[in-house]
Amino acid sequence: xxxxxxxxxxxxxxxxxxxxxxxxxxxxxxxxxxxxxxxxxxxxxxxxxxxxxxxxxxxxxxxxxxxxxxxxxxxxxxxxxxxxxxxxxxxxxxxxxxxxxxxxxxxxxxxxxxxxxxxxxxxxxxxxxxxxxxxxxxxxxxxxxxxxxxxxxxxxxxxxxxxxxxxxxxxxxxxxxxxxxxxxxxxxxxxxxxxxxxxxxxxxxxxxxxxxxxxxxxxxxxxxxxxxxxxxxxxxxxxxxxxxxxxxxxxxxxxxxxxxxxxxxxxxxxxxxxxxxxxxxxxxxxxxx
Numbered sequence: 266x267x268x269x270x271x272x273x274x275x276x277x278x279x280x281x282x283x284x285x286x287x288x289x290x291x292x293x294x295x296x297x298x299x300x301x302x303x304x305x306x307x308x309x310x311x312x313x314x315x316x317x318x319x320x321x322x323x324x325x326x327x328x329x330x331x332x333x334x335x336x337x338x339x340x341x342x343x344x345x346x347x348x349x350x351x352x353x354x355x356x357x358x359x360x361x362x363x364x365x366x367x368x369x370x371x372x373x374x375x376x377x378x379x380x381x382x383x384x385x386x387x388x389x390x391x392x393x394x395x396x397x398x399x400x401x402x403x404x405x406x407x408x409x410x411x412x413x414x415x416x417x418x419x420x421x422x423x424x425x426x427x428x429x430x431x432x433x434x435x436x437x438x439x440x441x442x443x444x445x446x447x448x449x450x451x452x453x454x455x456x457x458x459x460x461x462x463x464x465x466x467x468x469x470x471x472x473x474x475x476x477x478x479x480x481x482x483x484x485x486x487x488x489x490x491x492x493x494x495x496x497x498x499x500x501x502x503x504x505x506x507x508x509x510x511x512x513x514x515x516x517x518x519x520x521x522x523x524x525x526x527x528x529x530x531x532x533x534x535x536x537x538x539x540x541x542x543x544x545x546x547x548x549x550x551x552x553x554x
Contacts, residue, residue: 355472358458358515363468364410364441366460369394369417369431369507371402382461382508383407383431384443384517386549390433393520393545394507396422399429407433409440410468421549426491426540427484427522429507430549443509446516448495448541451475457497459521459537461508473499482538484523494538495519501537510539520545 353361369392371379381398385391392407399405399419408414413436421430457473477496484491497510501524510519519539526534 352513353515355458355470358511359460359470361441362443362458362509362511362515363460363470365443366410366462366468366508367392367433368408368462368465368467369398370406370408371399372404372406373401374403380462380465380504381506382504382521384509384520385436385440386443386445386517386546388440388442390436390440391420391549392417392431392433393509393549394429394431395520395522396424396427396429398507399431405431407431408467409433409437411437413437423545423547425489426544428520428540428545428549443517444515445542445546446512446514446518448518448543451478451495451512451518453477456513457499458511458513458515459497459499459501459505459508460511461501461505461521463500463502463504465504471500473497476536480538482523482525491522491538491540493541493544494522495541497537497539498535499537500533502533505537517542 365385367383367385369381369383371381373379379398379402381395383392383394386393400422405417405419406414407417415433415435417431417433419429420432423429453475455475457475459471459473460468463469474497475495476498479492480494480496481490481492482494495510495518497519499510501508501521505521506523508521509517510521512518519541521537521539523538524533525536525538528534
């Protein structure tokens with residue numbers, strides 16, 4: 266029985282599934298045809314060469330016009346990528362920053378001496394320190410990094426933030442001045458650098474991190490709490506009060522005010538506080554950054 270027309274394959278198929286070898290026919294073009302072909306190829310090659318030369322001339326002309334249109338004094342060259350500013354190491358920072366820190370001594374009416382730290386904020390030898398270091402002083406002296414000791418006078422007070430501005434009545438010829446930073450840019454976990462005079466050990470360095478921001482504490486005997494304090498864990502002890510808190514760029518971001526100790530002792534237990542430099546600088550008229 267033969268199948269329907271629909272299920273029959275169309276076209277010619279080899280028997281037994283073997284495809285016949287294709288016949289290859291070689292033909293030789295007539296001589297006239299070969300000459301025309303060669304001439305056509307040669308003509309095409311000449312055209313391509315001419316087009317290539319014309320393209321090169323046009324490109325060169327365009328470049329020449331662009332260069333001639335540049336302003337005088339402008340030269341073409343390679344673009345140099347600016348090198349990143351190298352970050353100072355902690356020892357390098359200390360060498361620079363310690364020159365801006367002073368030792369503050371206050372002679373009290375009872376014959377005792379209060380010891381603290383301060384930071385130079387301008388070329389007039391104005392110094393920021395903690396008010397509780399100088400508040401009851403009958404005489405104040407500051408000692409600069411080169412050993413020069415001179416008297417100083419209070420010219421500004423900010424009791425709410427425990428900040429005082431004192432002016433040295435003399436200073437070294439090459440006095441270093443600190444750079445004020447922006448505490449609003451601080452983030453928890455970034456470096457905290459403190460230089461001060463704990464227990465009279467001049468310009469001691471301690472490092473840690475910023476542990477908290479916008480802290481509020483109630484100082485003993487104060488009528489109201491201190492707010493917007495910077496918490497850090499760089500070691501501070503008696504004698505650090507009034508010294509600077511630096512960020513990793515070497516900018517002053519706070520003035521050390523105190524520490525917290527659960528035992529009520531005046532010794533470091535991992536929590537220090539600093540008045541942010543915007544509030545501290547406001548006491549002496551330093552504009553915020």
